[in-house]
Amino acid sequence: MRRTGISGLGISIPDKVLTNRDLEKMIDTTEEWIRTRTGILERRIAGDEQTTLDLCIEAGENALKDAGVDAANLDLIIVATVTPDMLFPATACLLQDKLGAKNAAAFDLEAGCSGFVYGLVTGAQYISSGAYSRVLVVGAEILSRITDWEDRNTCVLFGDGAGACVLEPVEKGGLLGFDLGSDGAGGHFLDLPAGGSRLPASRDTVARRLHYIRMDGNQVFKFAVKAMGRAALKALDMAKLSSDDIDLFIPHQANKRIIDAAGRKLGLPEEKVFMNLEKYGNTSGASIPLALYEAVGEGRINQGDIVVLSGFGAGLSWAAAVIEWN
DSSP states (O other): OOEEEEEEEEEEOOSEEEEHHHHHTTSSOOHHHHHHHHOOOEEEEOOTTOOHHHHHHHHHHHHHHHHTOOGGGOOEEEEEOSSOSSSSSOHHHHHHHHHTOTTOEEEEEOOGGGHHHHHHHHHHHHHHTTSOSOEEEEEEEEGGGSOOTTOTTTTTTBOEEEEEEEEEEESSOEEEEEEEEEOGGGGGGEEOOSSSSSSOOOHHHHHTTTTSOEEOHHHHHHHHHHHHHHHHHHHHHHTTOOGGGOSEEEEOOSOHHHHHHHHHHTTOOGGGBOOOHHHHOBOGGGHHHHHHHHHHHTTOOOTTOEEEEEEEETTTEEEEEEEEOO
16 A cells, blocks of 8 residues: 655635625624634635636646646546536536646545545545555635625635645655544534525525525534544544644634634644634635645644644534645
8 A cells, every 4th residue: 555645735815805894894793703703814705707616726736836746647636625616517627627637537525624634535545555646636615605795603704715735655654544524414504505406596595595605603613623633533543643743733724712622632732733714714625725735834844744634514524634744
């Protein structure tokens, strides 16, 4: 079984910034209320002409350049998203064409905010089995298109962006352990009710605002606090490591209180927990790769470091991965 490492990273961030002060003018809320309850100060919003594919292209091209890999040499492209350009064809297939990855298979993966880690682990299996050698994994979202801007409890949370990584075989280190899971009984706590086969688009579904994110914040919070730390510990156990071995913990950037709770569960000091939530808000599948990219850029990750990624999301789902950085 071959080891799998990350050889390149890239991101794409929309130019438009939406601050808490801006939201004060749009809905019944205050900058202080948003900041103290979530830790978010601002988020990025895609332009009217931008699509998820556009973000995928920029992030993917940047990751390929960082890895020194030509798109024609990719074997597989996985796009983790809940906001594809359309239901089909898959955004990954459109990306394959735009990148010129003529030899790559491609598919989308939908696991909510857990999606990028699901994609990373899935891509690693193709490499470890020997089936493929180069995999591009992208987490990309334009959540502003499915956010109800009249719902003060959810619209303050979400932002847009994309992050990507290139996976290749490595001699040592790389992905050491992971934990993936789901609890579908809690699926109704975080969903987008209409637009599928259960509730096809109609005047009624539009009038009832069923094409936007719905969330039971209290239930998702309780689930998240348990899930992120537990998943990280299970992934560490697979890697035959403990929380004492963690050099940097990169959690899904959803809420500062959830991140703080996960850090405490792992017994980590504040300096070992990475957070950029204040700049981007919750970008779902893009959250962890955006944070990973910035952590590397800030010199927070060095060769040989043990990095733990952990997230939770719609499904309800969770995912964690332990990586020895190459």
